Amino acid sequence: MPSYRHNQVFPVAWRRRDRPPAANRCIPPEVSVPRVRKAVIPAAGLGTRFLPFSKAVPKEMLPVVDRPVIQYVIEEAVDAGIEDILVITSRHKKVLEDHFDRLVDLESALEAKGRHEDAAELKALAELAQIHYVRQGEALGLGHAIGTARNHVGDEPFVVLLGDDIMHPRAGVLKGMLDTYDRHQCSVVALMEVPKDEISSYGCAAAEPTADPRVVSVGELVEKPAPEVAPSNLAIMGRYLFTPAIFDHIDATPPGVGGEIQITDAMVRLMADEPLLGYTFSEGRFDTGKKIDYLRAVVELALERPDLGPAFREILAEVAIREGLVP
Numbered sequence: 001m002p003s004y005r006h007n008q009v010f011p012v013a014w015r016r017r018d019r020p021p022a023a024n025r026c027i028p029p030e031v032s033v034p035r036v037r038k039a040v041i042p043a044a045g046l047g048t049r050f051l052p053f054s055k056a057v058p059k060e061m062l063p064v065v066d067r068p069v070i071q072y073v074i075e076e077a078v079d080a081g082i083e084d085i086l087v088i089t090s091r092h093k094k095v096l097e098d099h100f101d102r103l104v105d106l107e108s109a110l111e112a113k114g115r116h117e118d119a120a121e122l123k124a125l126a127e128l129a130q131i132h133y134v135r136q137g138e139a140l141g142l143g144h145a146i147g148t149a150r151n152h153v154g155d156e157p158f159v160v161l162l163g164d165d166i167m168h169p170r171a172g173v174l175k176g177m178l179d180t181y182d183r184h185q186c187s188v189v190a191l192m193e194v195p196k197d198e199i200s201s202y203g204c205a206a207a208e209p210t211a212d213p214r215v216v217s218v219g220e221l222v223e224k225p226a227p228e229v230a231p232s233n234l235a236i237m238g239r240y241l242f243t244p245a246i247f248d249h250i251d252a253t254p255p256g257v258g259g260e261i262q263i264t265d266a267m268v269r270l271m272a273d274e275p276l277l278g279y280t281f282s283e284g285r286f287d288t289g290k291k292i293d294y295l296r297a298v299v300e301l302a303l304e305r306p307d308l309g310p311a312f313r314e315i316l317a318e319v320a321i322r323e324g325l326v327p
Contacts, residue, residue, distance in 0.1 A: 036157045036178055036241065037084055039077040042145040043070060043163030044090040044136040049289050058093045060163040062288055065302050069288045070096060072166045074129060080174045082159065083129040086152045088136050088145045097133055102126045141260025146242075147250040155244050157181065160263075164289040165238035166297055171284025177241045180215055180279050187246070187270065190239035191216065191278040192285065196227050202235035203264035207278050218276040223257050223264035234278070236264065237285055246270055 047059030060070040070087075077085055089096055103122065110119040132152060136145045146160055159174065167173045177188045191205055203223050207216035220231050240263070249269035256262040267276060286297035299316070303309045320326045 034156050036159060036181060037082060038153055038156060038158040039082045039085045040088065040146060040149040040153065040158055040160045041070070041073060041077075041085060041163045042088045042136075042142060042160065043093065043096060044088050044139065044145055045164075046139060047164075047289065050291065050294075058096060059289055060093075061095055061099070062164075062294060064166070064288070064294075064297050065305065065308065068099060069166060070163050071099070071125070073161050073163055074100075074131070076167055076169075076174055077159070077161060078129050079169070080159075080178055084132075085129050086132045086134060086149050087163070088148055089133050090136055090139070100126060100128065100131050139260075141255070141258070141262055143250050143253055143261035143263040143266045146263055147247060147261070150247045153244060153247075157241065157243050160240040160242065162238040164287065166286040166288060166301075167239065168284030168286070168300075171281050173237075173239050173279065173281050173284070176214060176281070177239060177279045180212075180277055181241050184215075184275075184277060186275045186277050187243050187267075188241040188277045188279050189218065189267070190237045191218075191234050191280045192237045192282060193233050193280075194235045196230065196233045199227055199230045199233055199235060200224050202237070203262075203267075204230050204232060205234045205236060205278055206231035207234060210277075214280055216278040216280060218271070218278050221264050221268050221271070221276075223262045234280075237281075238287070239279075242270075243274060245274060 043058065043060045045059070047054030050059045050062070053059075053062070060073075061068040064072065074085060077083075087096060107119045107122050110116075110122070134148055134152065136148050138144075149158070159177070161174070173190050177190060180186075180188045189205070191207070194202065201224065203221060204225050205216075205218050206220040207218045210217055216234075221236075222229075222231060225231070246266060249266040250261065250263070252269060253261050253266045256265045270276065286293050286300075288294040288297055302312050303316075305312075317326075
């Protein structure tokens with residue numbers, strides 16, 4: 001595995017070269033720590049990349065076939081064994097809460113029409129997990145949004161899943177991060193290489209390999225760097241696992257890029273006290289806040305459906321021929 005480190009000079013606060021690799025500084029495995037039981041899903045953003053749709057409907061409610069994006073995200077957490085979920089919302093997003101609530105009138109109507117499977121699916125949706133909600137009063141950044149979860153999370157490790165990022169099960173990202181935490185008992189962040197000209201859209205990490213080919217030791221972090229000064233093309237990708245110490249560092253973090261409290265800046269502070277590992281992956285992520293990635297998610301996930309895939313594949317073939325994409 002490459003080192004993901006370029007030979008640029010960075011501020012002292014970002015450098016940790018005088019310390020041993022993170023994987024060697026984690027809590028010894030014989031020390032008992034709480035297992036990860038809780039997930040936080042920030043979903044309070046304005047969704048401006050999807051206007052005009054997102055003016056009235058939260059971007060997290062974009063349908064991917066017949067399920068909203070946020071349902072895929074919550075199902076990912078549940079599949080990884082996490083059933084206590086806090087969604088960070090805003091005053092414009094009550095529909096998120098409604099989606100995971102019971103609608104007895106509709107269930108009864110479906111039962112009366114003999115649509116028992118549909119009624120059962122709606123009931124199961126309301127029982128998917130223990131879902132709680134808290135509002136982020138002001139849009140002050142991802143770090144601030146995560147900070148509002150402090151009372152709910154308490155003194156436990158927890159995961160953060162961005163509400164508009166779908167991770168395909170084949171990527172195994174969240175389960176891989178949880179396994180990494182179980183082995184090393186450290187904070188973990190999901191990382192993926194991106195084209196260098198796109199790195200300014202992400203938090204960026206410089207890291208060194210460890211004995212595990214999927215796990216790297218993070219040494220430096222920069223929030224949305226210009227490509228010419230980015231330490232690597234390794235980007236933070238929508239999944240985090242934090243120890244509760246992150247909350248104190250969020251509180252101490254001043255506004256950064258865009259006047260917002262950036263979680264990357266809080267993670268830099270965390271790294272001064274605790275190690276940070278990266279779990280790397282290369283496929284299976286859909287950023288549904290980007291229109292082209294949303295369309296890709298719809299196509300790929302629809303093709304996998306046994307009830308829709310065969311017919312949809314024929315439609316795509318017809319379109320490809322008509323548009324001259326294939327001979």
